Structure formats: C-alpha cells, structure tokens
Amino acid sequence: MDHNLREIFDCFITDGTFLKCEPYGSGHIHDTFRIETREEDKDDYILQRLNNKIFRNIPALQENIERVTVHLKNKISAISGSDIKRECLSLIPSKDKKSWIIDKSGNYWRMYIFISNHRSYNIVDSPGKAFEGGKAIGRFQAMLADLPGNPLHETIPYFHDIEKRLETFNRSVKENPAGRVKNVTHEIDFVLKRADQMKVILRIGKEGKIPVRITHNDTKFNNILLDENDKALCVIDLDTVMPGYVHYDFGDAIRTAANVAAEDEKELSKVKMDINLFEAYATGYLSETRDTLNDVEKEYLAFAPRLITYTIAVRFLTDYIDGDTYFKIHHEHHNLQRARAQLKLVESMEEQYGEMQKIIRRLI
Ligand code: ADP
Numbered sequence: 001m002d003h004n005l006r007e008i009f010d011c012f013i014t015d016g017t018f019l020k021c022e023p024y025g026s027g028h029i030h031d032t033f034r035i036e037t038r039e040e041d042k043d044d045y046i047l048q049r050l051n052n053k054i055f056r057n058i059p060a061l062q063e064n065i066e067r068v069t070v071h072l073k074n075k076i077s078a079i080s081g082s083d084i085k086r087e088c089l090s091l092i093p094s095k096d097k098k099s100w101i102i103d104k105s106g107n108y109w110r111m112y113i114f115i116s117n118h119r120s121y122n123i124v125d126s127p128g129k130a131f132e133g134g135k136a137i138g139r140f141q142a143m144l145a146d147l148p149g150n151p152l153h154e155t156i157p158y159f160h161d162i163e164k165r166l167e168t169f170n171r172s173v174k175e176n177p178a179g180r181v182k183n184v185t186h187e188i189d190f191v192l193k194r195a196d197q198m199k200v201i202l203r204i205g206k207e208g209k210i211p212v213r214i215t216h217n218d219t220k221f222n223n224i225l226l227d228e229n230d231k232a233l234c235v236i237d238l239d240t241v242m243p244g245y246v247h248y249d250f251g252d253a254i255r256t257a258a259n260v261a262a263e264d265e266k267e268l269s270k271v272k273m274d275i276n277l278f279e280a281y282a283t284g285y286l287s288e289t290r291d292t293l294n295d296v297e298k299e300y301l302a303f304a305p306r307l308i309t310y311t312i313a314v315r316f317l318t319d320y321i322d323g324d325t326y327f328k329i330h331h332e333h334h335n336l337q338r339a340r341a342q343l344k345l346v347e348s349m350e351e352q353y354g355e356m357q358k359i360i361r362r363l364i
C-alpha cells in the first residue's frame with residue numbers, strides 16, 4: 001500500500017520541514033516510519049499508521065496515551081536535569097487539534113517526536129542492559145501508580161487472560177481454518193499439557209491476593225529504549241498501557257531480555273534463558289518496586305516469565321493455525337517458527353525455575 005507520507009505529515013503541527021521518510025523498527029503491529037526533517041536543529045518524527053483491526057477504538061486508545069504521557073511528563077519534568085523530549089513519548093497534535101488523523105482511505109495515523117540518540121535491542125547481551133531495562137519498567141509502573149481520573153480504557157480486552165487465549169486457541173484448532181493443524185500436533189500437545197498450571201495468576205487475582213495496577217503489558221525489550229551509554233531512557237509503545245498485573249510486565253520483559261536467541265530463532269538448540277540476565281533484570285526491577293509490591297506479587301514474579309512466554313507462544317501458534325491474521329510476518333511459516341522458539345524458551349525456564357525462585361527470594 002502506498003501512502004503520501006508528506007501529505008500526512010502536513011496534517012500535524014510540526015516544527016521543521018519534511019526531508020525524507022523510511023520504514024523504521026521491528027514492531028509486529030503498526031506500520032512505523034521515521035521522518036527526517038531538513039533542519040539540523042529540529043526534531044525528527046515517528047509516524048505510525050495504526051492497526052485498527054487490532055485496536056478497534058482508536059480515539060479511546062489515543063485518550064489513554066494522552067493521559068499517560070501528560071502524567072509522565074509532569075513527573076519527569078520535576079526531576080532536575082531531565083530531558084523531557086527523550087525520556088517520555090511526545091504526541092504531536094494534528095491541525096484539527098487531535099492526537100491522530102484519518103486519511104482519505106480511512107487509515108488512522110499518529111506522530112511522536114523521534115527520540116534521538118537512543119539504542120534499541122532485540123537481543124540483550126549484557127547484565128548491565130537487562131538491569132537498566134528492569135529499572136525502566138519499575139519506574140514506569142511507579143510513576144503511573146497515581147494517575148488521576150477514571151481507569152484507563154482496556155484497549156484490547158482480556159489481553160493477557162490465558163483462559164480466554166486458550167479458548168480462542170482451542171476454537172482455532174477445532175475449526176482449522178488454514179488446514180495447518182496437521183503441522184503442529186506436537187506443539188498443540190505441549191500447550192495443552194501446561195494449560196492448567198498457567199491459570200494460577202488469574203486465580204490469585206480473582207482471590208484478591210494481587211492487585212490490579214496500571215501496567216504496560218507489552219514490555220518486550222525493544223519497547224524500552226536505552227541511551228547512548230546504555231542507560232534506561234524511555235519506555236515506548238504505550239498502546240496496551242491499561243489495568244493489569246505486574247507479572248505481565250515482568251514476564252514479558254524476561255521473555256525478551258533473558259533469551260540469548262532471537263524471538264523467532266529457527267535453530268532451537270540456541271534458545272535458552274540466561275539466568276544472569278534474569279537476575280540482572282529482576283535486580284533493576286525490584287530496586288524500584290520492592291517497597292510497593294505485596295508479598296504474593298513478589299512471590300509469583302519467578303513464575304511470570306513462564307506464563308507470558310507460554311501466552312505469547314499460544315498467540316503465535318493460534319495465528320499460524322488461523323492463517324496469519326494478526327502479527328506481521330516476513331515469511332510463510334514465520335508464526336510457527338516464533339511459536340516453536342517460544343515453547344523452547346518455556347522449557348528452558350522450567351528447567352531453571354528452582355534457581356529463578358531462589359534469586360527472587362534473595363532479592364525481595
Ligand atoms: P509496534 O506496536 O508495531 O511494535 P512501536 O510503537 O513499538 O510499534 O514502534 C515500532 C518501533 O519504532 C519501536 O520498536 C522503536 O524502534 C521505534 N519507535 C517507536 N516510537 C519511537 C520514538 N518516539 N522514537 C524513536 N523510535 C521509536
């Protein structure tokens with residue numbers, strides 16, 4: 001699909017003139033572009049065509065992000081020496097005073113200031129980076145704890161609800177819409193064997209033992225930008241910031257920060273959770289949250305990576321069975337490759353679970 005990106009850029013109130021635009025990043029959901037401006041001293045921008053098949057209510061989504069970024073900006077600007085354009089996402093208003101526009105074909109677009117001199121990692125190669133990521137997410141949760149007003153909209157209902165995800169999965173297996181079930185019988189068995197044990201976080205939530213807080217819900221490591229010295233800079237991709245359990249953020253971050261291989265690694269023998277990266281992330285995270293989390297929340301942190309890695313594996317596998325309708329893919333069996341790598345990672349976490357529990361108990 002071809003879009004006139006210069007025309008779309010012109011719908012927003014910007015500083016600086018359009019020089020060029022190119023696809024940017026490796027997100028699985030939106031179409032993301034970097035816009036460079038002609039002037040050296042003006043900001044560059046990130047322009048996104050929003051996936052409104054996945055996010056069904058864009059005004060509600062944007063309202064959440066407006067509230068969250070205003071709140072974060074208030075907090076961050078009160079810290080001396082802070083760099084507000086780089087430590088928090090800045091939405092760019094459109095000429096008709098909204099934080100998004102709809103083009104002639106019905107596409108939704110939004111724009112942010114491009115965060116300059118950042119580093120983004122799909123794979124984390126040092127405990128120092130993992131520690132910084134943990135600090136960033138811990139601080140993010142802490143800063144949003146006193147967001148005023150109504151609860152945030154649930155931009156994707158039941159996003160991390162494993163019972164609902166398994167219902168959808170079982171329906172897809174039964175309906176077999178793309179005729180692919182025959183390719184994945186081993187993976188289906190793996191998923192079903194673990195289905196019951198994965199419901200524990202939902203259960204302790206329903207029992208009132210862990211509170212619903214404002215969480216990010218998509219803490220994959222490339223959604224945490226580091227600065228030029230690999231220090232925590234900014235948490236991005238705020239589309240799923242909404243009520244949730246802290247385990248979802250902890251689990252998803254470990255899924256990506258502590259896996260020594262790529263999320264979609266084809267060579268499964270390379271996929272493994274590195275316990276040192278786990279420990280470093282947990283140390284950073286707990287340095288910011290130790291005093292606010294309750295005892296049950298802390299106790300279940302060690303289990304969270306198993307739950308979220310399993311959940312994402314189930315989602316990749318469901319999408320493969322459905323014929324690739326949700327995640328962007330780069331080749332025919334990409335979702336299957338992702339699902340297999342994530343299931344391998346679940347196994348690696350199972351093998352190291354005792355050690356993970358010991359580390360968490362030592363840190364809390
Ligand atoms: P998706 O939901 O598709 O993952 P993201 O909002 O995470 O979309 O954006 C995709 C990628 O674009 C990010 O992983 C990051 O590399 C880059 N990105 C997004 N927003 C910014 C920003 N404000 N400044 C710099 N890079 C950004």
Ligand code: GN1
Pocket residue numbers: 026027028029030054217218220223237239240263312
């Ligand atoms: C998507 O948006 P992105 O690429 O950061 C997905 C996450 C998955 C992740 C798997 C809204 O994240 O839930 O964990 O892919 N986001 C949405 O890589 O579904």
Ligand code: MG
Pocket residue numbers: 027028222223237
């Ligand atoms: Mg992203």
